[in-house]
Amino acid sequence: MATMALTAHFDGEKVPFDEPCQLEANARLVVVVLPPDAERQAWSQLSAGQLAGAYGTNEPEYTVADLRS
Helix, strand or coil: CCCCCCCEECCCCCCCCCCCCCCCCCCCCCCCCCHHHHHHHHHHHHHHHHHHHHHCCCCCCCCHHHCCC
């Protein structure tokens, strides 16, 4: 079976998938618990701010000629 990413949620008792999917019996799964949306949003805003500072409007434009082998 090919590796795939599926979304799901905990309803208080079970972890149902958000969309229908067919899995083989005994398929191995990895479950990652994500932080609440508000916390994830705060981290996203911090990351975006840091990237904006690192790649600001005064950043020089680099071309292929600027690369070294």
